[in-house]
Amino acid sequence: MLGARANPWLIALWGLAAPALAQSGTADITRENIEIMPFGGWRTGGGLAGELAGTGLNLGLKSGASYGGAVDFNLHGGNFKIEALYSRQSTELESGSGLVPAGLGLNVEYLQAGLLQETGSEKGRFYISALLGATRFDPEGFQSETKFSLSVGGGLKLFLNRHVGVRLDARAFLTFMQADTGAFCANGTCVFAYSGTNMWQGDFTAGLILAF
Numbered sequence: 276m277l278g279a280r281a282n283p284w285l286i287a288l289w290g291l292a293a294p295a296l297a298q299s300g301t302a303d304i305t306r307e308n309i310e311i312m313p314f315g316g317w318r319t320g321g322g323l324a325g326e327l328a329g330t331g332l333n334l335g336l337k338s339g340a341s342y343g344g345a346v347d348f349n350l351h352g353g354n355f356k357i358e359a360l361y362s363r364q365s366t367e368l369e370s371g372s373g374l375v376p377a378g379l380g381l382n383v384e385y386l387q388a389g390l391l392q393e394t395g396s397e398k399g400r401f402y403i404s405a406l407l408g409a410t411r412f413d414p415e416g417f418q419s420e421t422k423f424s425l426s427v428g429g430g431l432k433l434f435l436n437r438h439v440g441v442r443l444d445a446r447a448f449l450t451f452m453q454a455d456t457g458a459f460c461a462n463g464t465c466v467f468a469y470s471g472t473n474m475w476q477g478d479f480t481a482g483l484i485l486a487f
Contacts, residue, residue, distance in 0.1 A: 304397050305354055307486035310347040312442050314482025317341065318364045318383075321476040323452065335369040336381065341478055345442075347391060358391040358404055360426075362478060368414070380415035383476070385448060387426055400432045410450040410474075418460045424450040432484060440484035450474045 387408030
């Protein structure tokens with residue numbers, strides 16, 4: 276399970292961000308107004324800590340495929356863009372206890388927006404982004420829950436021509452879990468309570484860029 280300590284993926288992303296920040300204010304390398312980017316990839320696990328029936332419990336999330344899309348709106352200044360991102364993973368909960376059914380299905384969705392900055396050339400660009408938004412947990416047979424989250428990402432955009440390209444992205448998601456909050460509720464009864472730890476996940480995706 277990933278806890279609230281510093282996440283190595285986040286440290287690596289910020290390390291890659293330093294050169295881009297040092298070059299902020301360079302000449303405008305963007306001509307497009309809007310980019311639409313469907314993507315697919317792989318999301319690392321993560322996990323939740325809490326209590327069930329008076330017993331401490333750690334729940335892990337299986338790593339697996341993820342998919343979604345992003346839209347960038349060019350601000351035409353400083354190579355900044357506004358980015359809106361949606362990402363979804365259908366996974367399963369894992370527990371070392373028989374109190375939680377093995378293989379309980381869980382959908383994890385992120386909906387976030389924020390700023391992205393690029394550096395490089397018109398055809399090849401490195402970028403970093405910082406986004407804020409929400410994480411939605413939708414377990415099978417229980418009510419869904421939504422929590423505040425943020426993410427930091429970075430990657431490459433390679434353009435084949437002015438309107439088509441590919442995007443490679445690495446992203447660290449942090450979801451803030453409120454302590455002592457009931458969860459996994461059904462028929463008015465909550466059988467799980469978060470212990471207050473935050474949840475990290477890492478996402479590694481590739482997608483198509485359609486620029487206009």
